[in-house]
Amino acid sequence: MTTLPTVLITGASTGIGAIYAERFAQRGHDLVLVARDHGRLQTLANRLRSEHNVAIDVLQADLTQLGDLARVEARLRDDASIGILINNAGAAQAGSFIEQSTDSIAHLVALNTTALVRLASAIAPRLAKSGGGAIINIGSVVGLAPEFGMSVYGATKAFVLFLSQGLSLELSPQGVYVQAVLPAATRTEIWDRAGIDINTLSDIMEAGDLVDAALVGFDRREPVTIPPLQEGERWNALQAARQGLLSQIKQSVVAQRYQAPV
DSSP states (O other): OOOOEEEEEEOOOOSHHHHHHHHHTTTTTOOOEEEEHHHHHHHHHHHHHHHHOEEEEEEETTTHHHHHHHHHHHHHHTTTTTEEEOOOOOOOOOSOGGOOOHHHHHHIIIIIIHHHHHHHHHHHHHHHHHTTEEEEEOGGGGGGOOSOOOOHHHHHHHHHHHHHHHHHHHHHHGGGGEEEEEHHHHHHTTTHHOOOGGGGGGGOOOHHHHHHHHHHHHHOOOOOTTTTTOOOHHHHHHHHHHHHHTTTTTTOOOOGGGGGGO
């Protein structure tokens, strides 16, 4: 009987992360749950242990603190049983760019990008060497849309998408699956923490629906899964247009429209 890989989930105490924990426990995976709120993590772990008879470790960590982040990185490097990383921890914030403080922007970037890429970097070499495993990065459709007015948050999520696509190209030949999941507005605590009234938003997806859809994409080994996108062909068309644009970039020749008149 093949042993299922242990799954390490960040931001696991509530919302999307907690539901991922429940779904993978249902599938029979042992878990390592990472978040700041130890009490909530322990409550979730106790319930999932009793309901699904899986082993669960709780790792309290604030991923914006380098010492805490280093402990999680070490676990990912050293624990050979961990074969799936779910980079779910993230934050948003209200207000326009000039209304946000420099420190709050730096905190957002540290959690949404720096922590995510460091954790991926900690596990990827081991997965590539073993020829298997998966990295799931939770992005956002906001990363496709500067028009949504969440400039810093959207920029961090654009980073997540680009990183995931690049890692997929690099690691898939070595047997490592990388998935970017792009939710739209989903009912989680991220809104309250950002100072945004969720009741002002329309068409909110339930977190359970989001994770279940993301797992369909996971089982299909999709590089990018966008549960709220109704016509998947639109994403394919965007990727085809991007490839067409790249074919027009000539590294040594300035485009005619930028050449100074003689």
